[in-house]
Amino acid sequence: MDKFRKAGRALYLAVQKTIVVSALFFAYFFGIGLMAALSRVFSFLPRQAAGKDSFWAETDRSNCGGSDAAEQS
Amino acid sequence: MNILGISAYYHDSSACLTRDGEIAAAAQEERFSRRKNTPDFPRAAINYCLQSGGITVSDLDCVAFYEKPFLKFARVLTGHIGAWPRSLDSFMTAMPLWLKDRLSLPLTLKDDTGYDGKVFYIRHHLSHAASAFLPSPFENAAIITADAVGEWATTSCGTGRGSEITLDREIKFPDSLGLLYTAVTTYLGFEAHEGEGKVMGLAGCGRPVYLEKFRRLAQVAEDGSYRLNQDYFSFYGGSRMYSPRLEELLGPARAPEGPLDERHADIAASLQKFTEDLLVRMARDLRARTGLEDLCLAGGVFLNCVANQKILENSGFRNLFIQPAAGDCGGALGAALYAANCLSNKPRAAAMTHACLGPEFSQREIERALNSAGLPAPRLSDGELFERTAGLLAAGRVTGWFQGRMEFGPRALGNRSILGDPRNPEMPRLLNDRVKHREPFRPYAPAVLEEKAGDYFELRAPSPFMLLAPPVRKERAGLIPAACHADGTARVQTVGKPVNPRFYALIEAFERKTGVPIVLNTSFNRRGEPVVCEPAQAIKLYLETEMDALALGNFLLEKKPAAGARPQPDGGGLNG
16 A cells, blocks of 8 residues: 555656646746747847946835835735 | 844855844854855754844744845846746756745745744845945945845945935946956856955966956946946856857966966956956045945955955045945845834944854853863863963964854954964965865965054054955065965954954964964865854864864863974965
């Protein structure tokens, strides 16, 4: 009986792993791949004009409040 | 009010407990798990902090995490998109980790500690900024943070006033000074997140003859902001952080553990000079823009004590404060303090003057560890301990020094240290051969009595956390050859009597015997291992290496010097 239970458990884990790995492959090739294709289509757009005086970006300063800090709690 | 700060899941996980705004305890997980720079959830460090504070999770008012996982996840996904399809391996490895642990901190906290309360997520660079400004002695100060990358920001600057911090400018991934330094570190054959300090040491042995080539790697604006030329880097997945074009520019990369030559030292020197110039320019602009006289620095980039020294000398700021755990482990401290001061609108506690926030062990616990190791030793009075240990150091013996609470952050500051005589020019090599097994070009740091520091070093301000590298005074350099790096600087630690009275007393005793108020101080570990935490670990290292003596609390162990054991001098050089 114990042997059957162990075999059943091993089979369950193998199936679970296969499903997870397949899902990740699917997500990578279709989800990430689609995004990659789109980003490459638009990659001719320049990041920023050359010769800028400054490369600083202004922050939105929302990082200074409690509401932002708690957003995921 | 009890607040637990946590940093985890990138490198150097840690935990910190604040009580009513005071830092009560802090430690890195690596010290307990014995896995250097571990990114694992800091279970043991959390347990230590709670135990040290005499509380349980039910006494916590909140937990503060040092970054925002979902924002970071978005950046990681963007990276995988950019490197598709080369990022498959990295995607398959990273996603299960993200989905299982990193995006579900409250569940992990509940499962591992039983904590079920409020969790605040503080932005990565805000945690760094808080870790630098809130424990600083300044009421108002300018702030710069710089590291590899947080969520998106890699560099930011702003101001702190009272209990408020405003970061108003940032540079975002993939433009990152920290990643540039790390990429060249790996190009030079050293490990990422571990070898940057080695490159800084190597830089002292070279000349910045590649500086013009480094200027092609990034556009730097007059205000110190910058944009990396991504043609030379490969930050989006892949097995290396740099592209083949970097090798076309600088020559072939060095293999890990391969021989080092002058070219490698020159590349390191050029990288260091490029970094210093950029940071000084950034600090100067911030000084002009804010009109403030004090500057707080945090983020892994500011573990670069040579660059910090240049900022202090050339930026126009009068004072610097760099928190001892300036890297990611300090994020736990910053997040906890931010929740304690900024979110709760409470005034700041007294300035941080020491880093001794880790576990300590009673004389009885030390005695028990010695007995378990079969090494019974007599218990000395404080006076005897200082005199005899100073005598051993003066006789040129390599001595372990394990006292009080373990330091928080990467530096050993006189509680988990291995000490040597700075007058002996052979001491760095002895330390390397017998215990540390480090690369021969890396310097050893001097710990000096605070009030005597100016006699030996061109130091404008105290350096209690070993984060400045001033020039050694030329007339005194001959007295402490083992403490001087090839470029004539030293990574100084100033020791104040109120801050660490036992370490101070030891150096004073050494001065009485030798006339020199300085000892060489290096961390109590071997290359590639975390610094020791417990007495048993210190004893093990003492027994497994050729350390001559070990002062554990008030117990002193000595090995008999083996006849003819002293190695003869050899040629030295970059490779030893």
